[in-house]
Amino acid sequence: MGISAPSVPRVWRERIIKYRLLGSKCADCGKISYPPRKACPRCGSTNLVEISLPKRGKVLSYTVIRTPPRGYLKYSPYIIALIELENGARILAQLTDVDPDEVKSGMVVEAVFRRYREQGEDGIIEYGIKFRPPIT
Amino acid sequence: MKPSKSTGILGYGVYIPVYRIKGEEIARVWGRSKAAIPIQEKSVPGLDEDSITFAVEASKNAIQRAGINPEEIEAVYVGSESPPYAVKPTATVVAEALGISPRLIAIDMEFACRAGTTAMQSIMGLVASSMIKYGLAIGTDTAQGRPRDELEYTAAAGAAAFIIAPHSSENIAYIEGSYSYVTDTTDFWRRDGEVYPRHAYRFTGEPAYFHHIYEAAVGLMEELGLKSSDFDYAVFHQPNVKFPVRIAKRLGFPMEKIKDGLLSNIIGNTYAASSMIGLAAVLDVAKPGERILMVSFGSGAGSDAFSIVVQDAIEEKRRLAPLVRDYIEKRKYIDYAVYARYRSKIKTR
Numbered sequence: 112m113g114i115s116a117p118s119v120p121r122v123w124r125e126r127i128i129k130y131r132l133l134g135s136k137c138a139d140c141g142k143i144s145y146p147p148r149k150a151c152p153r154c155g156s157t158n159l160v161e162i163s164l165p166k167r168g169k170v171l172s173y174t175v176i177r178t179p180p181r182g183y184l185k186y187s188p189y190i191i192a193l194i195e196l197e198n199g200a201r202i203l204a205q206l207t208d209v210d211p212d213e214v215k216s217g218m219v220v221e222a223v224f225r226r227y228r229e230q231g232e233d234g235i236i237e238y239g240i241k242f243r244p245p246i247t
Numbered sequence: 248m249k250p251s252k253s254t255g256i257l258g259y260g261v262y263i264p265v266y267r268i269k270g271e272e273i274a275r276v277w278g279r280s281k282a283a284i285p286i287q288e289k290s291v292p293g294l295d296e297d298s299i300t301f302a303v304e305a306s307k308n309a310i311q312r313a314g315i316n317p318e319e320i321e322a323v324y325v326g327s328e329s330p331p332y333a334v335k336p337t338a339t340v341v342a343e344a345l346g347i348s349p350r351l352i353a354i355d356m357e358f359a360c361r362a363g364t365t366a367m368q369s370i371m372g373l374v375a376s377s378m379i380k381y382g383l384a385i386g387t388d389t390a391q392g393r394p395r396d397e398l399e400y401t402a403a404a405g406a407a408a409f410i411i412a413p414h415s416s417e418n419i420a421y422i423e424g425s426y427s428y429v430t431d432t433t434d435f436w437r438r439d440g441e442v443y444p445r446h447a448y449r450f451t452g453e454p455a456y457f458h459h460i461y462e463a464a465v466g467l468m469e470e471l472g473l474k475s476s477d478f479d480y481a482v483f484h485q486p487n488v489k490f491p492v493r494i495a496k497r498l499g500f501p502m503e504k505i506k507d508g509l510l511s512n513i514i515g516n517t518y519a520a521s522s523m524i525g526l527a528a529v530l531d532v533a534k535p536g537e538r539i540l541m542v543s544f545g546s547g548a549g550s551d552a553f554s555i556v557v558q559d560a561i562e563e564k565r566r567l568a569p570l571v572r573d574y575i576e577k578r579k580y581i582d583y584a585v586y587a588r589y590r591s592k593i594k595t596r
């Protein structure tokens with residue numbers, strides 16, 4: 112909390128991962144991670160491949176952020192959810208287009224490209240994947 | 248204005264944000280009579296949305312319908328008058344988000360509400376000349392109207408994207424031709440650094456909207472040897488409900504032929520996306536063999552007219568992405584206070 116905004120080069124380096132929801136899969140034990148890792152958090156293997164993660168899943172649990180870190184005040188309150196994707200991978204992501212009192216564990220959500228934050232009025236705008244109740 | 252080689256539409260997609268505000272609610276705040284409300288309700292972007300996020304979703308839907316690998320797209324042209332950055336292209340973010348870049352012709356275009364259809368025309372030229380195979384043309388806007396102004400009731404938000412391809416039976420429609428009509432007519436403008444546009448009120452009608460659309464439509468029909476009775480549907484730029492209904496009548500189209508593509512009463516004026524979402528709504532219901540006239544209008548001023556004939560592939564491709572109707576039905580009403588927050592009209596410091 113209170114951490115300053117990531118640098119322009121860092122946002123640039125991470126853009127594809129965030130824009131397209133890319134993760135890593137351990138070629139030895141099958142563990143899927145998001146964001147992608149260099150070493151497997153389960154077995155320590157460095158034999159990891161980058162994969163495109165499924166764009167649908169369900170909410171396992173969630174929390175409402177009412178005291179957000181810098182740069183996110185505009186969106187407060189917002190919801191961070193633990194989402195189980197269709198391939199079983201679990202990721203943390205923001206929910207959007209849904210009010211805190213409408214969220215339920217087990218609800219189906221789909222990936223959507225949205226603004227993460229603005230680095231002030233004159234700074235860069237960060238984008239990436241969030242999740243919302245499906246359109247159809 | 249017909250390319251030597253024919254082109255078609257391989258895929259199309261739209262995006263309309265989930266939030267709506269009713270005209271009645273805006274009128275309540277400003278003490279305006281209900282009888283003077285131009286449309287029923289309009290779409291409003293959420294806090295984490297802008298014309299870039301809109302463009303990404305509409306394009307994703309278009310690619311889904313086209314059934315191609317994003318890497319096969321060689322041009323991305325984005326028409327908008329509400330880019331999030333004054334300097335820094337929208338097209339690059341859209342392309343990268345969808346996996347289209349980096350071997351790519353990418354550009355942002357601006358011509359008020361007309362830029363999206365001009366993007367379509369430009370891509371038609373690139374495809375017809377075989378310079379590229381597939382190109383993506385996008386119209387996307389999150390328009391702002393000055394509080395209390397007439398435009399506040401209608402200035403809305405949406406996006407549409409079309410993938411233009413060489414003529415083929417894979418296409419959901421083929422484009423018979425297009426025609427543009429442009430003059431220096433200052434009916435609506437926004438100076439650099441200003442948040443809200445200004446308009447010359449009544450001047451936006453006859454010399455601007457009606458003249459340009461009429462000339463573009465008639466010009467196209469003359470070049471193609473068609474008359475209004477040859478078309479099954481007509482779609483016009485829709486800044487309100489009154490204008491498109493009146494121009495349809497003047498061009499000889501009955502209400503029956505414009506109703507499927509006339510959405511301004513329930514989503515508002517989506518600017519660069521307006522006539523393109525209307526076209527998408529027609530493609531959602533049209534049958535193979537039917538002919539559609541689409542005419543955009545952008546202040547400043549100009550119109551692009553297209554004659555589009557639906558092909559058999561529409562039947563299987565229609566369902567591959569959400570329909571316009573799906574986005575219209577998925578809606579959440581907000582009051583003026585929340586609207587003011589969402590559109591950054593409340594100062595917090």
Ligand SMILES: [Zn+2]
Binds near residue numbers: 138141142151152153
């Ligand atoms: Zn492992």
